[in-house]
Amino acid sequence: MAAIKKNAAAAPATSRTRLASLIKRARDTMRKDAGMNGDLDRLPQLSWLLFLKAFDERVEQEGEALNPDGYRRAIEAPYRWEDWATDPDLSGDELKVFVNDKLIPHLAGLVGDHAEDPRNVISTIFRDVANRMQSGTLLRDLVDIVDEIHFVSTDDIHTMAFVYESILREMRDAAGDSGEFYTPRPVNRFMVQQSFLKLGESILDPASGTGGFLVQAYEDLKDQVRTDTQRKRLHADIRGIEKKPLPYLLGSMNLLLHGIDAPQVRRANALLEMRNSTAADRVDVVLTNPPFGGEEESTVVKAFPAGYQTQETAWLFLYSILDQLKRGGRCAIVLPNSSLYATGETSIGAKIKKKLMQDCHLHTVVRLPQGVFAPYTQIPSNILFFEKTGPTSEVWFYEVPLPDGRRGYTKTKPMQLEEFSTCTEWWGGEKREARENNEYAWKVPVEEITGSGFNLDVTNPHVGDDLTRRTPEELVDELVKTETGILELLEELRTKLGAKK
Template identity: 35%
Template sequence: MFEQAFKNIDDALWKESGCTTELDYTEQTSWLLFLKYLDGLEQDKAAEALLEGKRYTYILDVPYRWESWAAPKDADGKLDHNTAITGDDLVDFVDRKLFPYLHGFKQRATGPNTIEYKIGEVFGEIKNKIRSGYTLRDIIDHVDALRFRSQIEKHELSALYEEKIKRMGNAGRNGGEYYTPRPLIRAMIRVVDPQIGERIYDGACGSAGFLCEAHDYLAARPNLSTTDLQILQTRSFYGKEKKSLAYVIAIMNMILHGIEAPNIVHTNTLAENLADIQDKDRMDVILANPPFGGKERAEVQQNFPIRTGETAFLFLQHFIKMLKAGGRAAIVIKNTFLSNTDNASVSLRKLLLQSCNLHTILDCPGGTFQGAGVKTVVLCFEKGAPTRQVWYYQLDPGRNLGKTNPLNDADLAEFVELQKTFADSDKSWSVDVAAIDAASYDLSVKNPNGGEEVIHRSPQDIMDEIAALDAESAEVLGKIRGLL
């Protein structure tokens, strides 16, 4: 039933001139799902209060509740066509009254971690792109048929929403920005093995895939107490996201995974000065796939001891700083990070090896990220002690990966098992840090069983590095001239 409802919603959105991409479909579905979910949440809380002899104070005023404007019901519990607005009146109400009212919660909320604040933030970031009130009425009717009440219903809805995010991620070149393959995420989580009571963080959370999977990993533990569930609900998962659409999707994704008021902040993580991070801010576990290939402005680079325009390198510094002593991390990064010879790359590898135990490097094949042709590695490390030995695993599913043949959990099962003991195999081996060049800190993937250097750098990577080296040379020459 849910799957057909989602298909009907997409079919209706396809007719809309303002909705032309999978990103638009997901965005417009998200705000409607959010309001339908909020309606169910408020009804449940009101029913609980009634059983306890208490009075529930609704978040939304009567005219703005789903049951008032979206789906008023008659005595038989069916849509009351006499009071349900449609056509231009519906679009006018949504654009001129509903969205401004909901956005106003950001100013009225008592704090950023409340659901009121999330409502205000979400509806300040997105706009209704559905211009036909008749199409909007059709979509609302489909959304109203969905139910969020039971765990089974939430699980099915979350799976469908994940599939929608996956399609959105695969729709363009920036696929990895919105969607990290879930089998890869689950393998990373098994390596860092988060525990209940630990704080788990993703400073570039995108659609919150890492946080949702970490929640599912912990929620599946047997014999969880009421206290455990409360901890998972309120103080286990933390994220930051810069882009508006990704932020909205992350909020909705976490809600569908059972987190009522997700601890996700809409902010540019890299705009925060590393020097301002205190012990109370630090996290036990960090899981992330930060964006790479971006070029950050000079004023952003000032926040970091290792100056570079490469977004992913700045995020890696942020993550190292954000980890508690003894904290664990698994980070996806472009594989050329292991061998680039520019000063920033060398300095960052040195920092990582000296301040953390980089115990595992997972080398992912091309095609792991659908829609993104770059090769990646996963860095798994623990903060607080220097690296003595690095264990490598070269993932080879035995087939070409792609949209019709994606990565699956079975592909990563051997990696997860061998990683527990850092065992050698045809695909895995260990390297002592003493054997790593102390000048370059080159961490290239060189499988002694295959004998071949695995990293193949693209012409663009080489050109970028030449440009970076030219910029460094120009800076040095400028300083020399200043001394003359």
């Protein structure tokens, strides 16, 4: 094929308006193809092409410019973007065969020389990539559109990151219909902000999805970087684990666009990864919203100690994180109300909360308002903040109120970051000084929590429990919570009875 190399550095900046127009053209082109069925097909197709174009300009061309004699490309001819994507004569069935039978298998087979080698990221992504377009002509059109997008300047990268985040929001909308719930940006920004991150700390999201927590952590820290050594260390310290191929691809692309050339995200089952980790793998900070309400396969459950084996993913993640943190490390994690409520000597949830409060200082539970994850689920959720600095002596609770006149959130009227402002002011900075009881905040001694069977579903004492003041949604939530607790106890009883046979 005759390669036609374009001078990307001489290309004009891609404005936000033009970029949005190009993305729209790309999606319109994919809609014409018989192999594409909705955004769950179209967005991954666009993402792996964008990944290759961004990697070529952002990593490969920059690397050669900085080190013309010593830089070795991760992707070599004839698989470089400039070799095949810019060749107008490569189209139709010839292009489709090249992409399906040569390009994707080659990229999937790359092997890096070391942990930070970007070839490892590329091969992990492309092991699960498939070209879903049936028309080689439409594929040529799509590649030509992607080739008009540039990543050579900081402005270009920020512009693409902005538009890509809008694509991710739509991806989350589509995924929500299939049971995937992603963390709203105000929630992950608040969690990162109140974790008071520092350069040199290792930061892990063991359920990293599309990379929201990792990107936010990187954005918070990158302006503190002063040397190339610090930059490399920061890139290595932003770590994730993701089990599913589609979120892994989207998350890797998201991190790349935000400036991390070789994202340190592993494609694996995080629960097994954390169970098999060593002391050297422990981290300073965990930021995560693990899947809850799901069930893990038996091989994963059996990897946990007797007495802590459950198929509820939220409990397994919380237990694993306790071991994954370094001494002095800290965590911010989203958990549903049902996790807070689980009590009783035989309850695995209560046992894990007991271990949490013995090993760590659970200093704050932020109770999120109704419908934060709407419209995908109305399950009430909470953020637990804890430090591995010794046992808990008391727990502060803070109930984030709904805005005046609101009964919940919707897809068109989601939660905003400003709604955390009163909580941020009350927080008391990194050392949590001068906290006071108020209409939204209250303190509970550990003896009271222990005496309740480790129930952390503590009602705001300043509101009371007047049924006439509670919404129908709240009353239904209370019934669901009670039934969930009963079902959990019955499930454990059935497991014990089965084990005795």
